[in-house]
Amino acid sequence: MAGFDEMLGNSGDVRHPYRVYNSWFNDQELEHLLKKQKEAETFFRRSGITFAVYGEKEASERLIPFDILPRIISSMEWRRLAEGIEQRVVAINAFLSDIYHRQEIVRAGRIPERLIRNNSAFLPWMVGFTPPKNVYTHIIGVDIVRTSENEFFVLEDNARTPSGVSYMLENRETMMQMFPTLFAVNRVRPVENYPVLLRQSLAATAPPGCDGDPTIAILTPGIHNSAYFEHSFLADQMGAELVEGTDLRVIDGKVAMRTTRGYRPIDVLYRRVDDEFLDPLTFKPDSYLGVPGIMDVYRAGNITIANAPGTGIADDKAIYSYIPDIVEFYTGRKSILQNVPTRRCSEEDDCKYVLEHLDELVVKEVHGSGGYGMLVGPTSTKDEREIFAEKIKANPGNYIAQPTLSLSTVPIVSDEGLSPRHVDLRPYVLVSDSVRIVPGGLTRVALKQGSLVVNSSQGGGTKDTWVLED
Amino acid sequence: MLGKTANGLFWMSRYIERAENTARLVQAGLRMALTRSSSGEDEWASLLATAGASSSFFEKHDAATALNVVDFLIRDQENPSSVLSCINAARTNARLVRTAVTREVWENVNQAWMDMHELLRQPIREADLPYVLTDIKRDGSLIRGAFDGTMLRNEVYDFARIGTFVERADNTARILDVKYYVLLPSVAFVGSTLDNIQWESILRSVSGQRSYRWVYDAHYQPANIADFLILNPRMPRSLAFSYKKIFDNVKYLTEGQDDAHKLCQKTVQRNMSRLQGRTIADIFEYGLHEFLTEFIEDNNRLSQEIAEDFLFV
Numbered sequence: 001m002a003g004f005d006e007m008l009g010n011s012g013d014v015r016h017p018y019r020v021y022n023s024w025f026n027d028q029e030l031e032h033l034l035k036k037q038k039e040a041e042t043f044f045r046r047s048g049i050t051f052a053v054y055g056e057k058e059a060s061e062r063l064i065p066f067d068i069l070p071r072i073i074s075s076m077e078w079r080r081l082a083e084g085i086e087q088r089v090v091a092i093n094a095f096l097s098d099i100y101h102r103q104e105i106v107r108a109g110r111i112p113e114r115l116i117r118n119n120s121a122f123l124p125w126m127v128g129f130t131p132p133k134n135v136y137t138h139i140i141g142v143d144i145v146r147t148s149e150n151e152f153f154v155l156e157d158n159a160r161t162p163s164g165v166s167y168m169l170e171n172r173e174t175m176m177q178m179f180p181t182l183f184a185v186n187r188v189r190p191v192e193n194y195p196v197l198l199r200q201s202l203a204a205t206a207p208p209g210c211d212g213d214p215t216i217a218i219l220t221p222g223i224h225n226s227a228y229f230e231h232s233f234l235a236d237q238m239g240a241e242l243v244e245g246t247d248l249r250v251i252d253g254k255v256a257m258r259t260t261r262g263y264r265p266i267d268v269l270y271r272r273v274d275d276e277f278l279d280p281l282t283f284k285p286d287s288y289l290g291v292p293g294i295m296d297v298y299r300a301g302n303i304t305i306a307n308a309p310g311t312g313i314a315d316d317k318a319i320y321s322y323i324p325d326i327v328e329f330y331t332g333r334k335s336i337l338q339n340v341p342t343r344r345c346s347e348e349d350d351c352k353y354v355l356e357h358l359d360e361l362v363v364k365e366v367h368g369s370g371g372y373g374m375l376v377g378p379t380s381t382k383d384e385r386e387i388f389a390e391k392i393k394a395n396p397g398n399y400i401a402q403p404t405l406s407l408s409t410v411p412i413v414s415d416e417g418l419s420p421r422h423v424d425l426r427p428y429v430l431v432s433d434s435v436r437i438v439p440g441g442l443t444r445v446a447l448k449q450g451s452l453v454v455n456s457s458q459g460g461g462t463k464d465t466w467v468l469e470d
Numbered sequence: 471m472l473g474k475t476a477n478g479l480f481w482m483s484r485y486i487e488r489a490e491n492t493a494r495l496v497q498a499g500l501r502m503a504l505t506r507s508s509s510g511e512d513e514w515a516s517l518l519a520t521a522g523a524s525s526s527f528f529e530k531h532d533a534a535t536a537l538n539v540v541d542f543l544i545r546d547q548e549n550p551s552s553v554l555s556c557i558n559a560a561r562t563n564a565r566l567v568r569t570a571v572t573r574e575v576w577e578n579v580n581q582a583w584m585d586m587h588e589l590l591r592q593p594i595r596e597a598d599l600p601y602v603l604t605d606i607k608r609d610g611s612l613i614r615g616a617f618d619g620t621m622l623r624n625e626v627y628d629f630a631r632i633g634t635f636v637e638r639a640d641n642t643a644r645i646l647d648v649k650y651y652v653l654l655p656s657v658a659f660v661g662s663t664l665d666n667i668q669w670e671s672i673l674r675s676v677s678g679q680r681s682y683r684w685v686y687d688a689h690y691q692p693a694n695i696a697d698f699l700i701l702n703p704r705m706p707r708s709l710a711f712s713y714k715k716i717f718d719n720v721k722y723l724t725e726g727q728d729d730a731h732k733l734c735q736k737t738v739q740r741n742m743s744r745l746q747g748r749t750i751a752d753i754f755e756y757g758l759h760e761f762l763t764e765f766i767e768d769n770n771r772l773s774q775e776i777a778e779d780f781l782f783v
Contacts, residue, residue, distance in 0.1 A: 045584065046577050046580060046581055046584075047573075047577060047580075048565070048568075048576065048577075048580045223562065223565050223566060228565070232565070232568040232569055233568075235569045236568060236569040241472055241569070242472075242568075242569050243472065243474075244474070246474070247472055247473070247474050257472060258472060258473045258474070258781050259471055259472055259473060259781070260471050260472075260473050260476045260625065260629075260723075260780040260781060261727065261780075262781070
C-alpha cells in the first residue's frame with residue numbers, strides 16, 4: 001500500500017517543508033548518521049528515559065526506539081491543525097459539562113441516551129458537580145493521522161491521561177544536542193516551554209479558595225508504573241511535587257502531603273492514576289494508589305483534580321463517532337478536523353457490514369487502548385478473522401470498525417538509507433482559561449515495514465516533530 | 471520537601487557509600503590474601519564480619535574462600551549489602567527522588583547501575599578483581615563529584631549528607647571493632663610483620679595508609695591508628711569527622727524550626743561528646759570494644775530517629 005510520503009510527496013520531489021533538511025541530509029554520510037542513531041540510544045539509556053514492560057521480569061526497562069529523521073510540518077499546515085484541535089477540545093469540554101448537568105445534547109436527540117446511561121465510562125458521581133473553573137480535560141492528546149496532502153483525520157481524543165509528552169521534549173533535546181547545525185538552518189518552533197505552560201494552565205484552574213501561588217503535585221502510581229519516567233520528568237520540569245497515594249492524607253478538609261516538616265495542603269493534583277483508583281472510599285475499595293476521602297474534598301471545592309474524573313466518556317470509542325455532531329452542537333460550526341468514518345457494531349446494519357468486510361477494516365474494542373485487542377483486517381490471517389468474528393457476534397456493542405486508512409509515511413534512517421514508515425501525530429493540548437497548544441507533538445512511527453501500528457508496546461518508535469516558522 | 475523524598479535521599483546516599491566501602495574492604499582483604507599464604511580463611515571470615523554479612527553468608531556457604539566471599543560481597547543479589555544490591559537500591563532510591571537531584575547526579579547513578587550490571591554479569595575472575603574494585607570506587611567518586619559540584623546546599627543536600635556519614639561512621643566503627651584486639655596494647659607485638667600487615671589492612675580498608683604517614687610517623691602504632699580513625703577531625707573517614715558533618719547537617723535542618731525538639735539531636739550530641747575532649751588513651755582505658763559498641767548502637771538509633779523526626783514514612 002503506497003501511501004502519501006510527507007518528505008518525498010507522491011511525485012518523488014522533496015516536499016517544501018523538508019527541502020532544507022534534505023539538502024543537509026544529502027551532505028551526510030549514511031554511516032555517520034547510523035552512528036548518531038546509536039548515540040541517541042546511549043543518551044536515552046543514560047538519562048533513564050525508559051519504560052517498564054508489564055509481565056517481563058529481567059531487563060524490564062526498555063527504550064522506545066528513536067529515529068533521527070524529524071517529521072516536519074509547515075506553518076500553514078500547523079495553523080489549520082491547531083485551529084481544528086482547539087475547536088475540538090473546546091467542544092469536548094462543553095460536552096462533558098453538559099453531559100454531567102442538563103444533557104441538552106441528549107434532549108436535542110443528537111446522541112442516543114443509552115450511549116450515555118449504559119456507558120461504563122460515564123461516572124454518575126460527577127452528575128451535577130462542576131469542577132473548578134468548569135474545566136474537565138486539562139490535558140488532551142489528540143491522535144491525528146494524515147492520508148494525503150490535505151487530508152487529516154482524528155483517530156482518537158485521549159481525554160483521560162494522555163502520555164508521551166516527555167518524549168516530545170526529550171526527542172527535541174536529543175536532536176538539538178546531536179545536530180545543532182540543523183537548528184541553525186531550519187527555523188523550528190520551540191516546544192521546551194511545555195512544562196511552564198502546563199504549570200500556568202493547571203494553576204489557572206486552582207480551586208476558588210486558593211489565593212496566591214497554588215501548590216501543584218503530580219500523583220503517580222509509583223516507580224513500577226510504565227510511565228514513571230514521564231511523571232518524574234514532568235514534576236521535575238514543572239517544579240511540582242511528585243507524590244504517591246501513601247504521601248497524601250485528607251486533613252482539615254484539604255488533601256495534604258507529608259513533608260519533612262509536617263503535612264502541607266495541595267491545591268491542584270495532576271493525577272496519573274485512573275478514576276477508579278482515586279479514592280478507595282468512593283471507587284475501588286482495595287486501591288492503595290489513591291487518597292481516601294479525596295472525592296469529598298473535591299466535592300467541597302477544595303482541590304482541583306486534573307483531568308476531572310469521568311472524562312473517559314469523551315474519548316470512548318462509541319462516543320467518538322458522534323464527535324462531529326458534538327462539535328457542531330456546541331460551537332455552531334462544522335468540525336474542521338474530520339473523523340474516521342466509523343461503524344458501530346451495536347447497530348445491526350453496521351455489524352452485518354463489518355462481519356462481511358473484516359478483511360478491509362480495522363476493528364477496535366470500544367474500551368481498548370494501546371493497540372491491544374484490535375484486528376487490522378488487511379494484514380490479518382483467515383484464522384484471526386474467524387476468531388474475531390466470533391468475538392464480535394458474542395458482544396457486538398463492544399466493537400467499532402473503521403476503514404483501513406492509507407496512513408502517510410515519513411522516512412526513517414536505516415541501513416538502506418531512507419525507508420518510508422507509517423506515522424501518526426499526537427499534539428498535546430492544555431485547557432484552562434485559554435487553550436494552549438505546543439506546536440508539534442509526538443510523532444509515533446511504525447518501525448516495521450508496512451505496519452500501521454505505531455504503539456510503543458507493539459514495536460513503534462518516535463521522531464522529533466518540527467513545526468516550521470513562517 | 472516530601473518525607474518520602476528525604477527518605478530516598480538518605481538511603482540513596484547510604485547505599486552508594488556502602489557499595490564503595492564494601493569494595494574497599496574487599497580490596498584490603500585481597501591485599502592480605504596476597505601477602506599471607508597461610509590462614510587466608512580467617513581473613514576472609516573477618517571480612518564478612520566487618521561487612522556484617524557473616525550469618526547470611528554461612529547460611530549459604532560452608533566455608534569462606536576467596537572466591538565465594540568476593541562473589542557474596544560483590545555480586546550476590548541475595549545479599550542485601552552486596553555491591554550489586556547496593557547499586558540497585560541506590561538507583562531505585564534515585565529514581566524515587568529524581569525530582570530532588572540534578573540531572574548529573576541522576577545520570578551518574580544510572581550510569582553506575584548500568585556499568586555494574588554489565589561488569590558483574592559473570593562471576594569475577596581473580597585476575598579481573600582489582601579492575602572491578604577500581605571501577606566500583608570510580609563510580610562512587612563520579613557520583614560524589616556530581617553531587618558536590620551541582621547540588622544546591624539546601625535540605626536535599628543535608629539529608630543526603632547525613633546518609634553518607636551515618637553509613638561511613640558505621641563502616642569505620644565496624645572495621646575497628648572487628649579488629650580491635652589487634653590494636654590493644656596488651657596483645658601488641660610491636661614490630662612483628664604479622665601486626666604490621668594487620669594494621670596496614672585496617673588503614674587500607676579506609677584508604678588511609680598514606681595519609682596516616684603524613685599525620686603520624688612512618689611506623690604503625692596501634693594507638694595512633696585508633697586515634698587516626700576515631701578522633702582525627704581531618705581524616706574524612708574518621709568517626710570524629712563523620713559526626714562533625716552529621717552535627718552540622720542536622721543543625722541546618724532543625725534551625726529556625728519552632729517544633730525544635732527533635733529526637734535525633736540528643737543522639738547526635740551523645741556521639742559527639744564521646745569524640746570530643748578525649749584522648750585515645752581515655753578510650754582505651756574505657757575499653758575500645760565497649761566504646762565502639764555503644765557508638766554503633768547510637769549511630770543506628772540516630773538513623774531511626776531521623777526517619778521519625780522528618781516523617782520519612
